[in-house]
Amino acid sequence: EAVSGAQLIAQALRAQNIEYMFGIVGIPVTEIAVAAQAVGIKYVGMRNEQAACYAASAIGYLTGRPGVCLAVSGPGFLHTLGGMANATINCWPLIVIGGSSDRNQETMGAFQEFPQVEAGRLYNKLSVRPSCLEVIPAVIEKAVRTSMYGRPGSCYIDIPGDFVNLQVNKSSVKYVECCLPPPISVAEHSAVSKAASVIAFSKQPLLIIGKGAAYSHAENNIRKLVDLCGLPFLPTPMAKGVVPDNHPNCVAAARSTALQHADVIILLGARLNWILHFGLPPRYRQDVKVIQIDICAEELGNNVRPAATLLGDINAVTEQLLEEFNKRSWKYPSNSEWWQKLRGKIKNNEERSKELALQKSLPMNYYTVFHHIRELIPKDCILVSEGANTMDIGRTMLPNFYPRQRLDAGTFGTMGVGLGFAIAAAMVARDHTPGRRVVCIEGDSAFGFSGMEVETICRYNLPIVIIIVNNNGIYTGLDANSWEEMLKFGDPATCVPPVSLLPNAPYEKIMSAFGGKGYFVKTPEELQNALKASVTDNQTPSLINVMIDPQSERKKQEFPWLTRSSL
Secondary structure, three states, X not given: OEEEHHHHHHHHHHHOOOOEEEEOOOOOOHHHHHHHHHOOOEEEEOOOHHHHHHHHHHHHHHXXXXXXXXXXXXXXXXXXXXXXXXXXXXXXXXXXXXXXXXXXHOOOOOOOOOOHHHHHOOOOOEEXXXXXXXXXXXXXXXXXXXXXOOOOOEEEEEEEHHHHHOEEEHXXXXXXXXXXXXXXXXXXXXXXXXXXXXXXXXXXXXXXXXXHHHHOOOHHHHHHHHHXXXXXXXXXXXXXXXXXXXXXXXXXXXXXXXXXXXXXXXXXXXXXXXHHHHHOOOOOOOOOEEEEEEOOHHHOXXXXXXXXEEEOOHHHHHHHHHXXXXXXXXXXXOOOHHHHHHHHHHHHHHHHHHHHHOOOOOOEOHHHHHHHHHHHOOOOOEEEEEOOHXXXXXXXXXXXXXXXXXXXXXXXOOOOOHHHHHHHHHXXXXXXXXXXXXXXXXXXXXXXXXXXXXXXXHHOOOOOEEEEEEOOEOOOOOOHHHHHHHHOOOOHHHHOOOOEOOOOOXXXXXXXXXXXXXXXXXXXXXXXXXXXHHHHOOOOOEEEEEEEOOOOOOOOOOOOOOOOOOO
């Protein structure tokens, strides 16, 4: 009995328990998508390969098993590079399958010919082309396994166009079973007891929870550790919710103070990169002791020489620490000077935010908008957020109570991820937690990167609530009057500020054009009404275009998180 290359690919993905494929079909990969649907894989056709690749990568983070991005050769493949790099830098598993030109036309200037396997090496843990149809299942198993084992990342599989419809006898195919779940490694015992001693002797400890902890499903053990030891903790943006943001030990509202004065820092699946200011002075004490817990040996010791290194799975190593502290019965005193200092700072910062949130002036500012969003969105919704001020202020104002329910620009600071991430989250929610909503909060500039995915959202009827916090530009914009004045000076290309976008752009009409509900909002009352209507209607996608003061910015030097890194 004969089987085609397309069928082999689809069956092999299904055998590896792959659930979702995102892509754009065309020569030579259309048959692969058709075959994938035939074996029960859900295929979502997107409007740009970049967004498709972002969506597939979010599946890996949300489920622990890679999503697949399917792209055509040449330009199609090249548009997936952003998603591959984003996945690898965020340490999320992903599979990209790219069609390539027929083998018998190599070097002849074939249609969309490009050295895809070589190009893929820079962005992926593995970049391979199967040598013949018979080995496709084995190559796919290796790619899926490699994407998940150790530190997760992206893997690329190149499929020559002539493989897709080529047939081979089933009996000659090397079929393989589903790969085993990633093995779980634990830290050496001496490192665990050393770490516990360093923590027990600390005067000003701080636990930093990274998205690696969220990925390893360590929430129950980390909550137990925080409660058992009474430690102050700080989540990185995507680790919000591993321990709920409203936990009394959360010091996110005193972030700078906590980092600057901690004498012992425990890193749980977080890296000392730009997001954490590299662990260096003046943001940290010169003599800070760092305890690093990470799945990747090469990460240990980056930027700061650690006091203890615990190599292993975050969840398993946290359990080791729990056992150690259960023996020691040590708890950090809640009445210490350190706690008083942190609580004072938290109170101070929260009051400043509240003051800004309750300002009655129009147009609204960011804080007012987020205040109303926080009051009205479901507590268990998945929050997708991108933008500059929108993402930064949203992170401090919108709490997360559950793990893996905040997706944002991440370690790579990637703009354009929002709608792809939201589509992936909505697919996973529909299948695994029906009724859970996805709320996607975008800056107006960030929305522009993949705004046409609104059509995809409407086509698959995903009840996503998109909220655009619209300040007519990147960082800041112009109001309609200033814009009109500006145009009198001549050609907009020479006189309009590079950060400006069209004032009062009616983005909500993109949603209503495709059958969803669009709202144009200028006042807190209109915002409340639009939010209530969108959250109540769990059948229809909606887009709320919220006009804010074009000059509204965050509180001064408040969130040093993002200074120069993103639009």
